Amino acid sequence: MSGRIAAAFAAARAAGRAAFIPYLTAGDPDLPGTVSLVGALVRGGADIVELGVPFSDPIADGPVNQRAAERALRSGTTLARILDLCAALRREDGPPIVLFTYFNPIHRFGVAAFAERAAASGVAGVLVTDLPPEESGELHAALAQSGVDRIGLVAPTSSGARIDAIPAHTPGFLYYLSRTGVTGERAHLPPGLESQVEGVRRRAGGLPIAVGFGISRPDQVAAVSRFADGVVVGSALVHALEERAGNTDLPARIEGLCRSLTGG
Secondary structure, three states, X not given: OOHHHHHHHHHHHHOOOOEEXXXXXXXXXXXXXXXXXXXXXXXXXXXXXXXXXXXXXXXXOOHHHHHHHHHHHHOOOOHHHHHHHHHHHHHOOOOOEEEEEOHHHHHHHOHHHHHHHHHHOOOOEEEEOOOOHXXXXXXXXXXXXXXXXXXXXXXOOOOHHXXXXXXXXXXXXXXXXXXXXXOOOOOOOOOOHHHHHHHHHOOOOOOOEEEEOOOOOHHHHHHHHOOOOEEXXXXXXXXHHHHHOXXXXXXXXXXXXXXXXXXX
16 A cells, blocks of 8 residues: 555554545546645544546446535536645645546546656645556556556445455455445444455455445444544535535534434
């Protein structure tokens, strides 16, 4: 892992807890607002921050995150501007930033150019939702050369052989999808989640495993923290942002929500 991602997981482990990884869409409601909201996430307990790159066809996202992508695109957010934002956050000694993106924006930017620019901007890791390992060689090679971690996705439907192949391509951490389908808040964790994660761990080659998709309440965060190395919360935060957009107390609201999710 890159030094910053590895250090974040190690610090959480030393404190006897899972790393807290909140997600927001970059540029929602606008890029200057994202800077202040990342600060709120950090004050609220974020160990790693996941920033979504808005895309016009976000097939992995539910309605809440789809609307966030639409707002971000309307505000003029581009991948280049997000990388500039990451550079500004790095200068402020912020947390490790992982970009959650679809491949099309990277393809349009240029794979080699993106990897070089991401490294220069201080991006610690990149997760591409719609790029299968069999087709990721060019991007993974470029990111490896630039020193940016690749984050692997594992689904409940992933076969053992497929899971075995992922760690060799993604030396950052494994993002385990708690359920099939799209992002969004859920009332309950799926049954058998702990045993599923433990099954992946046996094949993960020692990589940390973060669990996301559908985790939205403090009790869910606490439950997943007992068996995962990291917990990702996205739609609950994006939903709160949507409800309070334009209000001056929005950063405080996001910070407070993070504190409640992590138990303070």
